[in-house]
Amino acid sequence: MKEGKNKLRYIVADDFTGANDIGVALASSGLETHVLFAQEDRHEVSESVSIICTDSRDLDADEAKEVVGQLACRYQLADSQPLLIKKVDSTLRGNIGSEIEALLENGFGLAVVAIAAPNAHRKTLGGLCYVNDVPLADTEFASDPKSPINSSRISDILKQQTHAKVEEYRFEDRGDSTHLECLTRLYHSGAKIIVCDAQSSCDLSELYLSTEQLNVPSVFVSTGELTQALFTLGSHTATNLKPTHAPVLGVIGSMSQTTFLQAEYLLEHDIAQVVELELEQLLSQNFETYLGVKANEAIRILELQQNCVIRSCQDLSLRYELGRIAEQNNLSQKQLSEHVRGCLAELASSIVKQLSPKARLGGLILCGGDIAIATAGKLHASSYQIGGIVADCVPWGTLNSDFTPFPIFTKAGGFGDVTTFAQVIQYLNQEVKQ
Helix, strand or coil, rough: CCCCCCCCCCEECCCCHHHHHHHHHHHHHHCCCECCCCCCCCCCCCEEEEEEECCCCCCCHHHHHHHHHHHHHHHHHHHHEEEEEECCCCCCCCCCHHHHHEEEEEEECEEEEEEHHHHHEEEEEEEEEEEECEHHHHHEEEEEEEECCCEEEHHHHCCCCCCCCEEEEEEECCCCHHHHHHHHHHHHCCCCCEEEEEHHHHHHHHHHHHHHHHCCCEEEEEEECCCHHHCCCCCCCCCCCCCCCEEEEEECCCCCCHHHHHHHHHHHCCCEEEEECCCHHHHHHHHHHHHHHHHHHHHHHCCCCEEEEEEECCHHHHHHHHHHHHHHHCCHHHHHHHHHHHHHHHHHHHHHCCCCCCHHCCCEEEEEEEHHHHHHCCCCCCEEEEEEEECEHHHHHEEECCCCCEEEEEEEECCCCCCCCHHHHHHHHHCCCC
């Protein structure tokens, strides 16, 4: 890690894939790194880091605030670690403001927000969040079914979620001052949350190290690429990932265009067979019977030693129809999302538990943080040890579950290129062409 006085013990993340994204650089640098689902399941190893997944991104704001507040008290975070990393979504989905407020009410005096993921082409400039140089509100992420975005200005998004005073730190206003001097000045003016411009890995590391020098317990709110800026990636990346020709099961919950194209690539190149789920059937009274039929369909594919992908989105336009579909079924959009999440998790765990020994899995790909953690719960796992990364953006690791003696890969919806899923499978088969 770049020189600093703060020893990492805990990181807080609001979803599972995000926890893995920020943890993979730690694991790759040689640190034992665990993601905790059950917040009582501590790993008190001197050289280990625990990333606590609150699974709060899709909760109501008050619920999310309560979850994070209780966590801060239970772990005495402000006392045990004067600079806490809070991993959030790089497109500002979730309850970022209310969760920061919970930490400010439990011992922390300041939150510094630096949203940049240069490898994924995401940055903050002039207080605005950009994806591929397009303002956030003008991208597909703004229409997220569970966390729609109505502004590209990060401070506006946060002000909708918290009563804490929010100020912007734009680099164009920096002058000859250091980051530390600017942050200190804003803090003494009464700011509780400072939104910083950040475009590069250098910006992230410099802002983090400057925040570390403040004489106040602080929260550094950033993306999964923060730890890549702070830690030197070592040779641990995928060194323990053993090659296999056993089939791979993929369960796709994300409705992003990126993920859709990645799944289509698998099908077009005959890398995997698909099990399509019809939303109408998932919402029917007989959905449990339907899931059983689909589980058997997937098991037959896997027993033929073929890779299998399960998805509930066969058409990109579906994400724009969810409000209407929810209303037709007397559900809120949140209830609809939770039901589909539960169905996918139940289906994945059922397949894993029912597979015969001759059809053992080579790996399980879970796409979408909500699907991933729900599946882990169905498999009775309370933690996940991160092993490394493949395909540049897909962390892998192992669940502490008797049902999963194979690697688990997690991918956030909007990351990667069209070949990402294919690269994961080919890496397992040692077929990646450099």
